[in-house]
Amino acid sequence: MMSFAYLNLNLPLKTALATSKASPTNFNYAIVLLFVEHLRDFGDVFVFPIDKNNGGPYGDFVSLHPTLKTADERTSAVGYVVERLGEEQIPGIRDELYPVTSSFGAPIFFSLERAAAPYFGIKAYGVHMNGYVEVDGQKHMWVGKRSDTKQTYPGMLDHLVAGGLPHGIDCQENLIKECEEEAGIPRSISVKAIPVGAISYMDIDGYRYKRDVEFCYDLKLPKSFLPKNEDGEVDSFKLIPVTQVAEVIRKTEFFKPNCSLVIIDFLFRHGYITPEYLGYLDLLRNLRIGDCS
């Protein structure tokens, strides 16, 4: 049974407590318990802690049923649950499968509908690209405004290109695909995007426990380039001096939060934040505190 422990779904009963210093009456803890209640109808798919407060055979976690022996069996069984829960419980289902692993590149336990990942506390990976232009020695960043009808973060400011990393495609190929779809950047230009590191964050929002790792890229674009959204998810693009982008992040919450992290990383790497600023190391440390695994 030891190996099965690795298949814990990590539904964050314990983590919600740990991260929010919550008691069982805490809001986050309570709503996680509420989501678990939705899963109790599927006793052939999940194993539950025997006692909500004291854990079960696999600790405080909801686990996959041991009869589900192969990745395909698990994918199919959990897929059935997600389908049954439907839009009401898991809005934004996209029929896009994410691999479930213990860390990036590790063996895949099963695959899961992208929109469902945060409901199960599953880590998700993505790519974010800073697209910039140099005009008279000053860097300007292309910023997108998300469509007002987009399900998530409608109307907020966004990167020129960003997207989740689906099953079976590597980071660079995924970035090239997203460059084409989201900004009309041809492969001849997007292959020049430079991988520059990664950031990670977690966010508990309603039933969703997001644990995301974003691979960061920089692409210096030709001055003549004009982005053109081809999937209808972006309202407009604007080229903004990086110093102004920094001010927007400092003073407002207009940017989609994970974009702010990736852009702050850009500001560090390109010398817009300098050691002479009070709190330089504090900000850098907090930027890197996430679990990049």
Next chain:
Amino acid sequence: MMSFAYLNLNLPLKTALATSKASPTNFNYAIVLLFVEHLRDFGDVFVFPIDKNNGGPYGDFVSLHPTLKTADERTSAVGYVVERLGEEQIPGIRDELYPVTSSFGAPIFFSLERAAAPYFGIKAYGVHMNGYVEVDGQKHMWVGKRSDTKQTYPGMLDHLVAGGLPHGIDCQENLIKECEEEAGIPRSISVKAIPVGAISYMDIDGYRYKRDVEFCYDLKLPKSFLPKNEDGEVDSFKLIPVTQVAEVIRKTEFFKPNCSLVIIDFLFRHGYITPEYLGYLDLLRNLRIGDCS
């Protein structure tokens, strides 16, 4: 007495144990205790744990004597101890004072001879600069070879420019000064160096417990530039393709270890290490695990 707790010298009795999972018979632990013995002659400067194993009034740490009330008094008293211990116990004394703080930019408790900092487990800050040139679109890095007569790391490979951050000078000014002294780079060029972040590491070596934070810089140099060492501490300089520098770090221990960390950070930021490499996030995470405070 609460405020005095902040003046603990952090002599790493406890930390040596924690980091090396040592027992009191462990080598590191034993030598730290040996260094403490050298301080026992100075009972008007230090307060010691009452019992070596069970801690004293200020926990397991050696503390400064509470009668030393001002920064100047502490600087003078500890300076006297360092002078008395001399080259035999603390080799490489340079008459260069380092500020002792709880974190970068925090109020200064006192100042301490640079060479003595690691003997007291005091954090030290420095600057490291990647000096590079682009030839036909390929980046090449200037690498120095340390003089064979240098006290520390003789003959090892080094950055074009690096140096400790003394009391009373900010990072950029210090870098400009080091650029001039170590590589003959005029201010007109060195002001263009870009701060790109920081790395940190710790190292227990004999009596020394190094806790260093290095502010990292990139400087793109003109192709025509030839470095010229002006302080006699560098044997020679060589311009090496970055891909070859990466191979040297991967396969040898020729580089001074902290340079390897700063260069690995460079390799990440400039896309020489890509997410497609197995272990990408592991290496990135380990690079950032140090205490940048």
